Amino acid sequence: MRRVVMIVGAAWLAASTPVQAGDRDKALEVIQKAIKAHGGADALNRAQIRSRSGEGVFCLGGETRFTTEETVHLPDRCRVVAEPQRARIILVLNGNQGWNQPGGMTQELSKEELKLRKEELYVWWLMNLTPLLKDEFQLKPLPGAKVNGQDASVVQVSHKDFPDVRLFFDNKSGLLVKSARQAKEAGVSVTKEYYYSDHKEFDGIKMPTKEITVLNGSTKFSEVKFNNYKVMSRVEDKLFERP
Helix, strand or coil: HHHCCCCCCCCCCCCCCCCHHHHHHHHHHHHHHHHHHHCCHHHHCCCCEEEEEEEECCCCCEEEEEEEEEEEEECCHHHHHHHHCCCCCCEECCCCEEEEEECCCEEEECHHHHHHHHHHHHHHHCCCCHHHCCCEEEEEEEEEEEEECEEEEEEEEEECCCCEEEEECCCCCCCCCEEEEEEEEEEEEEEEEEEEEEEECCCCCEEEEEEEECCCCCCEEEEEEEEEECCCCCCCCCCCCCC
16 A cells, blocks of 8 residues: 555666766756746745645556545655545654554554655655755756657756655756656665646646656556645644654
8 A cells, every 4th residue: 555655756866976066057057947937936935835635546456546635844744645445544754753554553664664755755845946956955967858759858966865866847848847766666676757747836836737657667657636736834733743
């Protein structure tokens, strides 16, 4: 059931090379264009506290349909409630603590599981784009790519605490259309790619209403359609306590 809980982010662990000052400037040009395309820095900063809801299908081993409701207080807190096949699963992350509640029984996340879930939440944080302006991130432009047949600029994001993530931005619209990183599923190292599309405006920001996750370049992992985003000024701390 864990694979249904967080339908997030994608991955690629690229070889680490020194980032030149000019490289960062080029990458920042792409990021700044994307920030503007998604609604501007002020709107995106507000959106670090938000919720979204939707429904989707998990594709491995047959189709499993589910609904999902997710609340985040980025960079390190989230609550996900997923309901596949009449079951109910709750996942909560709160800094260096995390719990999973499948079928009403709360379990503390193992050290490895907590690490993996924090890496997923990290990708959500990067999707807000404005954190990338901070010096703690190393940015490097990579050769352009095609995403869904359209030209895209690619920026590699490096951080001392997390695996490298590649972000893909549509050249015409400036919107974030894909992310990629190295991750694990069921203990196996995989490349996870998340495709973001059908962007719509909610509370002043443009967010994707469709996400497709692909493993190792060809295996469809999940598809989710989000029908609502809500930006909030605050959320109650108890939402991120042990469920």
